[in-house]
Amino acid sequence: MKALFRSPQVQAALALLFAAYLKLTLATIRWRQADRALAEAVWDAGGGVLVCFWHGRIALSPACWPLDRAQAPRALISLSPDGQFIAGAVAKLGFPAIRGSSAKKSDPAKAKGGAGAFRDVLRWVNGGGGVAITPDGPRGPTEQMAEGTPLLAKASGVPVLFVGLAARPCLRLGSWDAAMVPLPFTRGAIVWDRVDGVPRDTDEAGLKAANADWAARLSAVTRRAELMLA
Numbered sequence: 001m002k003a004l005f006r007s008p009q010v011q012a013a014l015a016l017l018f019a020a021y022l023k024l025t026l027a028t029i030r031w032r033q034a035d036r037a038l039a040e041a042v043w044d045a046g047g048g049v050l051v052c053f054w055h056g057r058i059a060l061s062p063a064c065w066p067l068d069r070a071q072a073p074r075a076l077i078s079l080s081p082d083g084q085f086i087a088g089a090v091a092k093l094g095f096p097a098i099r100g101s102s103a104k105k106s107d108p109a110k111a112k113g114g115a116g117a118f119r120d121v122l123r124w125v126n127g128g129g130g131v132a133i134t135p136d137g138p139r140g141p142t143e144q145m146a147e148g149t150p151l152l153a154k155a156s157g158v159p160v161l162f163v164g165l166a167a168r169p170c171l172r173l174g175s176w177d178a179a180m181v182p183l184p185f186t187r188g189a190i191v192w193d194r195v196d197g198v199p200r201d202t203d204e205a206g207l208k209a210a211n212a213d214w215a216a217r218l219s220a221v222t223r224r225a226e227l228m229l230a
Contacts, residue, residue, distance in 0.1 A: 019092035022182075033191070035191060043069050047071075047158065049159050051163060056179045064190050075095045151207065159195065168188075169186055191225045191228070
């Protein structure tokens with residue numbers, strides 16, 4: 001059964017169906033937002049940006065990025081078979097993929113496809129684009145940030161947006177990240193936070209400190225989004 005699901009033809013068909021479902025569903029959700037001005041300032045200023053949300057909120061993420069206003073997007077998606085399905089779905093929603101995993105160690109080349117993805121992300125944001133990152137993907141642990149995200153911010157010098165996403169009621173999958181799948185005509189929340197990147201002279205200790213701080217901030221906006229729907 002797993003082999004059937006992972007065949008290119010089946011994954012392409014499922015990605016098309018899932019994208020169509022998300023497009024219709026996200027349009028029907030009654031959204032509430034907090035601190036959106038932080039994102040609007042980045043959109044209005046132009047230039048590259050990194051956008052972070054936890055892996056379990058991928059299905060909600062297109063709602064946070066207005067394609068007609070914000071920077072042209074790319075999504076950093078792993079090279080895993082499951083990543084192929086996700087990449088196909090988000091591409092149909094207007095978010096083409098950069099394939100590769102964010103680094104778990106201080107060397108981005110140690111991640112699967114990490115070196116090439118690292119270069120592709122830098123090239124895109126340095127050209128003024130936005131890149132969506134799930135910093136606990138592709139296999140977790142959930143809500144623990146890989147070290148590649150602060151490295152990307154240091155190398156690029158661009159701001160970083162943290163996005164908390166929630167929907168209620170919703171489906172919760174039995175995956176490692178308890179992935180949240182929204183239902184039509186429900187309620188949703190988006191909460192924003194921002195940092196202005198990482199200085200170029202930041203040492204390894206500074207990167208580790210940023211990693212811990214950013215993970216806490218991303219979890220904090222996620223919990224705020226959930227509380228807005230309680």
